[in-house]
Amino acid sequence: MPRSFQPSILTTQSLLDGDVLWWTGRAWSREIARAQVIEDAEEAARLEALASGPAHAAETVGAYLVEVSVADGAPYPTVRREQIRAEESPTFAYRPEPLSEAA
Numbered sequence: 001m002p003r004s005f006q007p008s009i010l011t012t013q014s015l016l017d018g019d020v021l022w023w024t025g026r027a028w029s030r031e032i033a034r035a036q037v038i039e040d041a042e043e044a045a046r047l048e049a050l051a052s053g054p055a056h057a058a059e060t061v062g063a064y065l066v067e068v069s070v071a072d073g074a075p076y077p078t079v080r081r082e083q084i085r086a087e088e089s090p091t092f093a094y095r096p097e098p099l100s101e102a103a
Contacts, residue, residue: 009035009075010047011085012056012063020085021060023047028060032086033074038065 009032010023021028022035029035038044044065050056051063066082068075077083084091 005039005041005044006067006078007070007075008038008044008065008067009077010038010044010051010063011035011066011082012051012060015059015061020088023051023063028056032076035068035075037068037070037075 012021012023012028013019014021014028019030021030022032023029024034025036038047048063048065051060056063067078069078070076077086
């Protein structure tokens with residue numbers, strides 16, 4: 001039995017700076033809270049085709065769907081990899097070592 005379509009959002013990477021982008025329904029945004037939640041497979045297929053077409057090819061690369069849950073009107077990815085991308089922060093505490101003084 002095929003799995004039913006899960007609410008999703010469309011994401012990609014910016015070719016200019018590598019930033020994670022989310023489709024708002026009109027344009028790409030760096031804010032996941034502005035992403036358009038897609039509710040059906042037909043709309044998802046249409047948006048994936050649009051995102052991989054020539055209109056976006058000069059600005060973005062690798063658009064794909066991300067399954068989300070919606071809380072307080074904002075989408076949040078259900079997969080950890082996408083949560084990391086959405087949070088835009090390292091997954092480890094970064095503390096550079098101090099430079100040692102030459103003797």
